[in-house]
Amino acid sequence: MEKFLESLPEHAKDLKLNLGTVLRQPELTEQQAWGTAVSTAVASRNPRLVEVVQAEAAGHLNEQAIHAAKAAAAVMGMNNIFYRFRHLSTNPKYGDMPARLRMQAIRTHGSDPVDFELWCLAVSAINGCGVCVDSHEHVLRDKGINEETILAAVRIAAVMHALSAVV
Amino acid sequence: MLGVGHKFPAFSLQATVGLEKGKTFQTISDNDYSGKWKIYFFWPKDFTFVCPTEIAAFGKLNGEFADRDAQVLGGSTDSEFVHLAWRQNHEDLKNLPFPMLADIKRELCTALGILDPQEGVAQRATFIVDPHNVIRYVSVNDLSVGRNPQEVLRVLDALQTDELCPCNWQKGQEVLKPVV
Numbered sequence: 001m002e003k004f005l006e007s008l009p010e011h012a013k014d015l016k017l018n019l020g021t022v023l024r025q026p027e028l029t030e031q032q033a034w035g036t037a038v039s040t041a042v043a044s045r046n047p048r049l050v051e052v053v054q055a056e057a058a059g060h061l062n063e064q065a066i067h068a069a070k071a072a073a074a075v076m077g078m079n080n081i082f083y084r085f086r087h088l089s090t091n092p093k094y095g096d097m098p099a100r101l102r103m104q105a106i107r108t109h110g111s112d113p114v115d116f117e118l119w120c121l122a123v124s125a126i127n128g129c130g131v132c133v134d135s136h137e138h139v140l141r142d143k144g145i146n147e148e149t150i151l152a153a154v155r156i157a158a159v160m161h162a163l164s165a166v167v
Numbered sequence: 168m169l170g171v172g173h174k175f176p177a178f179s180l181q182a183t184v185g186l187e188k189g190k191t192f193q194t195i196s197d198n199d200y201s202g203k204w205k206i207y208f209f210w211p212k213d214f215t216f217v218c219p220t221e222i223a224a225f226g227k228l229n230g231e232f233a234d235r236d237a238q239v240l241g242g243s244t245d246s247e248f249v250h251l252a253w254r255q256n257h258e259d260l261k262n263l264p265f266p267m268l269a270d271i272k273r274e275l276c277t278a279l280g281i282l283d284p285q286e287g288v289a290q291r292a293t294f295i296v297d298p299h300n301v302i303r304y305v306s307v308n309d310l311s312v313g314r315n316p317q318e319v320l321r322v323l324d325a326l327q328t329d330e331l332c333p334c335n336w337q338k339g340q341e342v343l344k345p346v347v
Contacts, residue, residue: 075332083334099330106331108236124334135333
C-alpha cells in the first residue's frame with residue numbers, strides 16, 4: 001500500500017493524502033472502513049487498485065467480510081443500473097414490473113448486515129443511482145447509523161473512485 | 168396434504184447416500200442442511216419404470232440446484248437397503264449425487280399427506296422448502312406421470328428472485344424488515 005501511495009503522481013497528491021485520512025476516520029469501525037474500501041475499489045473498476053486495496057484489507061478484515069464487501073460491489077453493480085433505469089424513466093409502468101434478477105447475496109453474504117448495507121450505499125454512490133442511495137441511506141438510519149458515519153463511508157467511495165482514474 | 172406456507176414436518180430417516188462400503192447410509196433430519204433451500208421429491212416404488220428417468224434427471228441438475236443453495240433429497244416408502252439395491256442395479260442411478268430417503272414407516276409421507284389411498288405408497292410429490300423450512304411450492308402427479316426437474320428449477324429461480332434490495336421499495340411503502 002505504501003509503495004502504491006508513493007507511486008501516485010504529483011497531481012493526485014490530494015487523493016493520496018485523503019486516502020490515508022479517510023481510512024482512519026473515527027466515525028467508522030475498522031470493518032466498516034476497510035469493507036467500504038474493498039467494495040468501492042471493486043466498483044471503481046481498476047484492477048490494480050482492487051489488488052492493492054484487497055491485499056491491504058486482508059490485514060484488517062476477516063475472509064467473510066472481504067467476501068461480503070465484494071458481494072456488495074457485485075450485486076449493487078447490477079441493482080444500481082436496474083433501479084436507476086426505473087427511476088430515470090418517466091414511464092411508471094416499469095415500477096410495477098418485477099425485477100426477475102437474483103440478488104440472494106443480500107441475504108447470504110454472511111457478514112454484519114448493517115456493515116453490508118453501508119457498503120451497498122457506498123457502491124451506489126459510485127454507480128450513481130439516486131433511488132439506491134436514498135433507500136440504503138434510509139435503512140441505515142433506521143438501524144441507528146448516523147449521518148456522520150454514512151458520510152465517512154461516502155468519503156472513502158469518493159477517494160477510491162478518483163484514484164481509479166489516476167492509477 | 169400440506170401446502171404452500173406450511174412448515175415442512177420434522178423427520179429423521181435413514182437415507183442411502185452412496186455405493187462405497189461403509190459410506191452407504193446416513194441419518195438425515197429436517198434440521199440438516201440449515202440455511203439451504205431443499206427440494207424434496209417422492210416416487211411410488213423403487214425398481215419401477217418411470218422413476219429412474221426422473222430421478223436421474225434430478226441428478227443431472229444437481230449442480231444447478233447446488234449453485235442456488237438448494238439441497239435435493241429424493242425419497243420413497245422403500246427401505247434404505249432397497250434403495251441401495253436399486254442404485255447398484257441401475258446404471259443411471261449409480262452416481263446419484265443426492266440422498267434417497269427411506270420413509271419405511273410412512274411417517275413423513277403421512278405427515279405430508281402424500282400417501283396414495285389405494286396403493287399405500289408415496290405419490291409423485293415435489294416440495295420446494297425455503298431455508299426457514301417453510302413449503303413454498305408443491306406439485307403432485309398421478310402415480311404414472313413423470314416430472315420435469317427443469318420446471319422445478321425454474322420455480323426455484325423465481326422464488327429466489329424476490330426483490331431483496333431496499334432500492335425496490337416504493338415511496339410510502341412500509342420499510343421492509345429483511346429476514347436475517
